[in-house]
Amino acid sequence: MTLADLNTLLTARHSCRAFRPDPVPRGDIEQILTSAARVPSWCNAQPWQVVVTSGAETDAFRSALRAEAETGQAQPDLPFPTGYSGIYQDRRRACGWALYEAVGVEKGDRAGSARQMMENFNLFGAPHCAILSSPAELGPYGAMDCGGFVTAFTLAAQALGIATIPQAAVAAYGPFLHRYFNIPDDRLILCAISFGYPDTDHPANRFRTERATLDEFVSWRGASAE
Ligand SMILES: Cc1cc2nc3c(=O)[nH]c(=O)nc-3n(C[C@H](O)[C@H](O)[C@H](O)COP(=O)(O)O)c2cc1C
DSSP states (O other): OOHHHHHHHHHHOOBOOOBOSOOOOHHHHHHHHHHHTTSOOGGGOOOOEEEEEOHHHHHHHHHHHHHHHHHSOOBOSSOOOSOOOHHHHHHHHHHHHHHHHHHTOOTTOHHHHHHHHHGGGGGGGOSEEEEEEEEGGGHHHHHHHHHHHHHHHHHHHHHTTOEEEEEHHHHTBHHHHHHHHTOOTTEEEEEEEEEEOBOTTSGGGSOOOOOOOHHHHOOOOSOOOO
């Protein structure tokens, strides 16, 4: 295994926003979860718990979630960001516009952007959804450990040709999710990961996001070996 192999995987992965309905074999889902659980966690607590939906369960969840999003109040367990300013706002806008441009939503088309946003609650048509939670008592570090789990999940899936999208939008409906999946209140629901085989022809999957260069996020102190 070389860094080039890893980079191939890292650059091939992207957030998928249109899936084919075909189910993923249970064995592949188990492999993805087993690989994801190899990530480090503070004290090796492995704080993640995952509910995985398939088949009719995904469709029932999708319908209930859509209804909740249309009528319910957003109330995430983990506070959403209070703002995106400066470069973070720029990057947020850039990825939003790239998506809207890909799907043909023009600037100012509020109905169009709302329709695309609602696709979150359709799980982008994915046949499976994983709901991730962490013990509340582990606080932000539990969530941090679970962030590693999310990344490894997406990469392991990519290695099997399975597309993913982490979704904070789903976690917005915390009380509903606790009730629906019987997740105890001493756990924080962090995000969902919808997954399945990608609809590669769909316009929503035709754009890719960019990354900052090292000079934008690294501050070197001292000399390293040449
Ligand atoms: C924790 C987390 C939550 C996210 N929530 C959403 C979401 O609710 N809806 C969505 O369309 N994308 C969501 N994304 C996907 C990001 O927008 C995406 O990762 C980012 O734009 C970079 O693009 P890429 O994943 O294609 O490389 C989320 C990603 C992460 C890591």
